[in-house]
Structures are given as C-alpha cells and as structure tokens.
Amino acid sequence: MTRAERERDLRDRLIHAGHLIPLPTRGLATFTSDVEAVVRGVDGLVRTMEPVAGVVEIGVPPFLPEVEFVRTGYLRSFPHLLGSVDVFTGSPRDHRALMADVEAGNPWTERLSPAHLDLLSAPCHSAYPLHQGQSLHTPRVYDIHSRCWRHEPSDDPMRLMSFRMREKVLIGSAEQASAHRESGLGHGPRLLSDLGLPVSRVVANDPFFGRMARLMAEGQRDDELKFEFICDVYGGDDGGVALGSANYHQDHFGGDFDITGPDGGPAHSACIGFGLERIALALFAVHGMDTGRWPTAVRDGLRLGP
Numbered sequence: 001m002t003r004a005e006r007e008r009d010l011r012d013r014l015i016h017a018g019h020l021i022p023l024p025t026r027g028l029a030t031f032t033s034d035v036e037a038v039v040r041g042v043d044g045l046v047r048t049m050e051p052v053a054g055v056v057e058i059g060v061p062p063f064l065p066e067v068e069f070v071r072t073g074y075l076r077s078f079p080h081l082l083g084s085v086d087v088f089t090g091s092p093r094d095h096r097a098l099m100a101d102v103e104a105g106n107p108w109t110e111r112l113s114p115a116h117l118d119l120l121s122a123p124c125h126s127a128y129p130l131h132q133g134q135s136l137h138t139p140r141v142y143d144i145h146s147r148c149w150r151h152e153p154s155d156d157p158m159r160l161m162s163f164r165m166r167e168k169v170l171i172g173s174a175e176q177a178s179a180h181r182e183s184g185l186g187h188g189p190r191l192l193s194d195l196g197l198p199v200s201r202v203v204a205n206d207p208f209f210g211r212m213a214r215l216m217a218e219g220q221r222d223d224e225l226k227f228e229f230i231c232d233v234y235g236g237d238d239g240g241v242a243l244g245s246a247n248y249h250q251d252h253f254g255g256d257f258d259i260t261g262p263d264g265g266p267a268h269s270a271c272i273g274f275g276l277e278r279i280a281l282a283l284f285a286v287h288g289m290d291t292g293r294w295p296t297a298v299r300d301g302l303r304l305g306p
C-alpha cells in the first residue's frame with residue numbers, strides 16, 4: 001500500500017469502529033466518545049507533565065486579533081495555512097440581499113465583512129501579546145490548550161484543519177528558554193513512550209511558504225530550533241507522523257512583541273506542543289480500535305476507567 005492508501009485505511013478503520021464520523025469537508029472530522037475520552041486522557045497527561053514553578057494555565061479564544069496575528073510573522077511565513085473570520089454587519093436591506101443570494105444559490109460570502117480576527121494556529125501565539133512592550137524580571141511559563149486551525153485539507157485522519165493542541169510556553173532569557181526546550185525534549189518523548197507509542201526525536205522544520213521556503217527551512221534545521229517527536233504510525237520508509245514538537249524561537253517573538261527578558265535583552269521563548277487528536281489516533285493505530293483491549297498501563301495512564 002502507498003502512504004496515501006495507508007492513511008485512508010486508518011481512516012476507514014476508525015469510521016468502521018464508530019470512532020470517526022467523516023464530514024463533507026476534507027480535513028474536518030467529528031470524533032465520538034472513545035476518542036474524546038482518549039483526547040481528555042492525553043490532555044491531562046500533558047497538563048501535568050512537568051510541573052514548572054510559577055506555571056500559569058490560561059484559557060484563550062481560538063482567534064488572534066489581526067494586529068497581533070500579523071506581529072507573530074505567521075502571515076509572512078505560512079500564508080497558505082491561515083484562516084480568518086468574516087461577520088455580517090449590514091442593514092436589514094443588506095440582509096434581504098444576502099438571503100436572496102443564499103436562496104438563489106449565488107455566492108453570498110462577499111456580503112460579509114472581515115472581523116479582523118484570525119484563527120489561532122498554535123496556542124503559544126496567544127501568550128506573547130500578553131506581554132507586549134513589557135520588561136520581564138522573571139520568566140513566564142504558560143500552559144495553554146486551544147483549538148487550532150491550519151488550512152491543510154487532507155484525507156489523512158491525523159492531518160486535520162481544526163484540531164486541539166496543548167502547549168507549554170516559556171518567555172524569558174536565552175538560557176531559560178533553551179533549558180525549557182531541553183526539558184521538553186526529555187519529558188515529551190517519555191510521555192509518549194509511556195503510552196506505548198514508539199517515538200524518536202528528530203530535527204525538523206516548519207512548512208514555510210514561497211521562494212524563501214527552502215532557505216528558511218535549512219536555517220531552522222541548521223540551528224536545530226525545532227525537534228519533533230515522530231511515531232511510525234503508518235509503517236514504510238516515507239516518514240513517520242509528528243505527535244509533538246519542542247521549539248526554541250530565539251528572540252523571534254520577543255522581538256516582534258517588544259518584550260525584554262530578565263537579562264535585559266530581547267526576550268527569548270520556547271514551546272513544547274502536543275497534538276491531541278494526533279496522539280489519540282496514534283494510540284488507536286498502535287493498540288487497536290477497541291480501547292477495552294489496550295494494555296492496562298496505557299488505560300490507567302489515560303484514566304479510561306476499569
């Protein structure tokens with residue numbers, strides 16, 4: 001089987017077992033009780049993974065105001081992945097025209113206006129704006145769960161456009177950010193291998209857009225800024241699937257948001273992120289479709305109950 005066939009095979013098995021209800025739009029899926037229970041279990045493990053003194057858990061909206069979104073540099077590097085929100089702000093007359101278009105089967109979204117909100121692509125992007133223009137005397141550590149958006153439609157059940165991620169983010173000095181990333185490089189793979197997921201840690205790069213993509217990716221790899229926790233979910237030699245990542249951003253976000261670190265220089269940051277559906281589905285791929293037959297230690301770790 002080719003990689004694409006193996007991806008579809010996993011999707012079919014999840015559908016057949018009643019775990020995944022396919023939706024008409026590629027890259028969107030509805031999951032049912034067993035997957036949701038595993039997602040909750042994984043989320044709980046990530047949340048309590050590595051208690052760092054002073055860590056603050058924050059609940060954030062799945063959007064960023066446009067100005068902040070632009071500041072993150074996402075538009076520059078990943079325009080192909082973004083999504084933004086439109087709203088209706090018209091008069092009753094505009095509404096009648098809108099409904100007439102809808103009823104006639106005409107395009108109608110042109111009658112909406114931009115809300116100047118962009119869909120969050122990574123939870124950590126909501127942390128940096130909290131400190132815009134500030135001088136931090138101590139590092140800030142956040143634990144953030146959010147639904148994320150990336151426009152990458154696919155038949156691979158592990159590659160969704162809308163998915164959940166939990167991240168541990170540190171904003172501080174270069175040493176503190178490097179140490180945070182280093183600690184994630186130890187804790188992240190351990191969390192996954194304790195669940196029976198065979199993972200390896202590899203140097204990786206983000207999917208940059210456009211003519212500079214290769215250069216940017218090479219720079220990121222040469223500087224070893226991004227590591228991924230890769231699991232060989234699909235077999236074969238065409239690469240595994242990233243279940244999580246540990247990223248050192250240097251002063252990228254500190255510079256963009258004008259944050260000064262405890263050492264008086266631009267703040268550095270690092271994040272450790274885990275894709276919750278990805279990890280849950282990897283568990284189904286590795287341990288089988290019936291969670292009742294998963295190893296007891298895995299069920300216990302995920303608090304799946306007796």
Ligand code: AMP
Nearest residue numbers: 158159160163242243244245273275278
């Ligand atoms: P990244 O910020 O790209 O390193 O992503 C962090 C983690 O989010 C990845 O390791 C995956 O577990 C998860 N993830 C990223 N993109 C997707 C996607 N399209 N669908 C599902 N999970 C994803």
Ligand code: ZN
Nearest residue numbers: 122124167271
């Ligand atoms: Zn991040």
